[in-house]
Amino acid sequence: MNPPVLTVNNLTKYYGQIRALNNISFNVPEGSVFGILGPNGSGKTTMLGIIMDILRATSGSFLFFGQASSATVRKQVGTLLETPNFYHYLSGEKNLRIAAEIKGKGHEQIPSVLRRVNLYERRQSKFSTYSLGMKQRLAIASCLLGDPKVLVFDEPTNGLDPVGIAEIRSLIKQLAGEGKTIIMASHLLDEVEKVCTHVAILKQGNLITSGHVDEVLVNEDIVEVSAKDITGLENALHLLNGYLSIKVDDRQIQLHYPTATADLEKINRHCFNNGIVLTHLQLKKKSLESKFLELTNEG
Numbered sequence: 001m002n003p004p005v006l007t008v009n010n011l012t013k014y015y016g017q018i019r020a021l022n023n024i025s026f027n028v029p030e031g032s033v034f035g036i037l038g039p040n041g042s043g044k045t046t047m048l049g050i051i052m053d054i055l056r057a058t059s060g061s062f063l064f065f066g067q068a069s070s071a072t073v074r075k076q077v078g079t080l081l082e083t084p085n086f087y088h089y090l091s092g093e094k095n096l097r098i099a100a101e102i103k104g105k106g107h108e109q110i111p112s113v114l115r116r117v118n119l120y121e122r123r124q125s126k127f128s129t130y131s132l133g134m135k136q137r138l139a140i141a142s143c144l145l146g147d148p149k150v151l152v153f154d155e156p157t158n159g160l161d162p163v164g165i166a167e168i169r170s171l172i173k174q175l176a177g178e179g180k181t182i183i184m185a186s187h188l189l190d191e192v193e194k195v196c197t198h199v200a201i202l203k204q205g206n207l208i209t210s211g212h213v214d215e216v217l218v219n220e221d222i223v224e225v226s227a228k229d230i231t232g233l234e235n236a237l238h239l240l241n242g243y244l245s246i247k248v249d250d251r252q253i254q255l256h257y258p259t260a261t262a263d264l265e266k267i268n269r270h271c272f273n274n275g276i277v278l279t280h281l282q283l284k285k286k287s288l289e290s291k292f293l294e295l296t297n298e299g
Contacts, residue, residue, distance in 0.1 A: 003066035005030050005150055005181045006051065011060035013046055019205055020046045023060070026200045026210040028183055033176045035196035035213075036185040037292075042202040044185035045081075048154050051183075052079050064150070078143030081154045084135050088128040092119055092138050095127055099142040113141040117171060133164025140171060151175065153184040157191060169195050189292045193217060201292070217292065220244070221262040226252040226280035227271070236274035240267065252280060 006028035013021040021043045028034045036044045049055035051062050053069055064073045086095040096110045114120040117137040122130070130138065136156065143151055156172070157165040172195050176182055186192055192199050192213065199217065200210035209216050223243075227233040234248055242261065247254040255262070262283055271278055 002030050003063075004028055005032075005065060006034075006183065007063040007066070008047075008051070009061045009063075011047070011050060011062065012058050013043075013050060013055065013205075014058045021050075021057075022205045022207075024200075024202075024205075024207045025060075026207065028181065029198065030181055031176070031179060032198045033172065033182045033184070033196045035192035035199045036183070036202065037189065037192045037199050038187065038202035040187055041204070042187075043205040044187070044202060045154055046205075047202070048081060048152060048183075048185055052077070052081065052152060054081070075146060076148050077150045077152060078146070078148040079152045080139050080143050080156065081152070084139035084142075086127045086135070086138065089126060091124050091126055092130065092134075092141075093123040095138065096142060096145070100145050103145055105145045109145055109147070113144040116144060116174075117141045118167075131164060132160050133167045136160065136164065136168055137171060140168075140175075144175075148180075150181045150183065153182065155186055156184055157186075157188070165191075189217075221257040221259055222284045223255040223257065223262050223264065223267060224252050224280060224282045224284060225255065225267065225271070225278055227276050227278050229276060232274075233271065233276050233278075236271050236276050239274065240270050 004027035008024055008026050011021050011024045012019070024047065036047055038044050046055060050057050053074065062069070064077065067073055087098070093110060093114065096113070097107055100107055100110065111120065114123050117140055119134060119137055119141065122134065127135065127138070157168050160168065169191070172182055172184070184196070196213050198211065199213050201208040201216065225233065225237070230248075230250065230253070234253060237246060237253060237255065243255040243257050245256045247256070255267070264281055264283060268278060268281055
């Protein structure tokens with residue numbers, strides 16, 4: 001069995017007295033699109049800076065492919081951590097030639113990477129004529145030189161219009177389909193939901209949770225129920241099957257169900273058969289946004 005593409009062990013980073021990362025640990029599976037999600041200032045960019053050897057951790061360690069970071073290991077990782085920095089007066093193709101020279105790569109891959117990011121037909125156009133989405137796609141083409149196994153992106157759709165966002169998301173899915181492992185930081189829940197297979201959620205330098213997106217950012221049905229006899233209602237509901245969890249307060253009870261599985265008629269009938277007449281019965285959907293806000297306590 002192959003080791004995780006990236007293993008993060010207890011990473012901590014201080015800037016003076018400010019703790020940017022606090023004892024962070026997670027694994028990135030091979031072939032995944034792994035989102036590092038969190039509000040601005042949560043430590044996402046610091047995390048990426050450390051694993052790309054731009055920053056040094058105060059403590060902790062990380063491994064790529066089960067190995068400590070080295071020049072050889074880094075050649076297997078393509079990185080886009082900031083705004084694309086190309087010569088505006090040169091064509092897309094000539095900019096990639098310069099990028100290839102800097103990386104010590106040949107020019108033979110340039111036509112194929114331009115095709116992969118759908119810029120081959122515009123390869124002779126000056127960079128200054130590109131849309132923001134095209135500029136970002138050229139930056140990703142530069143990352144692909146040398147055919148790295150892993151791609152690391154920091155906020156890859158930041159500043160783009162809806163068309164550019166759609167283009168980059170589609171490209172990320174395409175690259176994942178080719179077998180690339182992609183690690184990307186984002187503050188956009190919608191982006192992680194639509195693109196990523198796995199996620200780690202950070203808040204103020206702390207890891208809130210990590211795992212498969214379908215498990216971490218699961219949608220839920222919430223059923224609110226109430227009766228004059230709250231204690232009797234609670235006892236009756238503990239005899240009911242099918243819900244994930246129950247939350248009780250002085251006025252009402254919430255039952256949490258997997259999406260689209262709550263049966264209000266069944267709940268009402270169960271309570272009635274156990275001598276409880278409901279005064280309130282309502283189904284509410286829990287969105288991914290509310291789940292994210294709950295996890296990060298931003299709501």
